[in-house]
Amino acid sequence: MVFSVGDTYNQNFTVLDETYKGFIHLFKDNNPLHTDEQFAKMKGFADKVMHGNILNGFISYFIGECLPLKDVIIHSQQIQFKNPVYLEDELLFQAIVTGVYESVNVVEFQYEVKKKDLKVVAKGKFQIGLLL
Amino acid sequence: MERNQLLEQVNAIFIDTLDDETIKISEATQASDIPEWDSLTHIQLVVAIEKHFSIRFNSKEIQSWKNVGEMIDCIQTK
Known part of the structure; x- marks a missing residue:
């Protein structure tokens, strides 16, 4: 088994303009919180808030491209949003293996996404299956 | 742990995992008996x-x- 409980994996992400615009182009979520700076400021945010589900895209990339195996499939994924993310924010994704179930080739992780100031913007869990 | 207690606990796991409050397993229950058990x-x-x-x-x-009985046999060996 490639994974052991306690193994940690880190990956940096930046919310680029092309990611933000690409998300809107693909999913048509033009809610003013995400697209209208003045609206977002009226609601108490520092700027337009990036769509929380952009983070799920980063998680998909992390699982599909950054783990030591490509033979993986996502079984489940949970996310809790803790703080807003803004355009060009640099994010650190940190995941730790919390469970390994060799009998069924399953690995569970907990993760946190932090800004450079270490403020947590999201946390959650995901479970992957190994296609061995 | 008594075998019937094990069966009750495994039944609770089936209900939670398969999200079906009506599930009532027995030792003879097989995957083909429960539609959600794929x-x-x-x-x-x-x-x-x-x-x-x-x-x-x-x-x-x-x-x-x-069947579930063989699953419980295996749990008891641990």
């Missing part, structure tokens, strides 16, 4: 049972089970 939910059942009882199975053991 190859994917089987993985989740195994993970949930391993977590609940703090045990680990191996793939040969899992493949040998023909």
Whole structure:
């Protein structure tokens, strides 16, 4: 088994303009919180808030491209949003293996996404299956 | 743990994992008896049972089970 409980994996992400615009182009979520700076400021945010589900895209990339195996499939994924993310924010994704179930080739992780100031913007869990 | 207690606990795991309050398993229950019990939910059942009882199975053991009774036999050997 490639994974052991306690193994940690880190990956940096930046919310680029092309990611933000690409998300809107693909999913048509033009809610003013995400697209209208003045609206977002009226609601108490520092700027337009990036769509929380952009983070799920980063998680998909992390699982599909950054783990030591490509033979993986996502079984489940949970996310809790803790703080807003803004355009060009640099994010650190940190995941730790919390469970390994060799009998069924399953690995569970907990993760946190932090800004450079270490403020947590999201946390959650995901479970992957190994296609061995 | 008594075998009937084990069966009750495994039944609770089935209800939670398969999200079906009506499930009532017996030792003779097989996957074909429960519509939600497919190859994917089987993985989740195994993970949930391993977590609940703090045990680990191996793939040969899992493949040998023909019904819930054989699953419980295996749990009792741990």
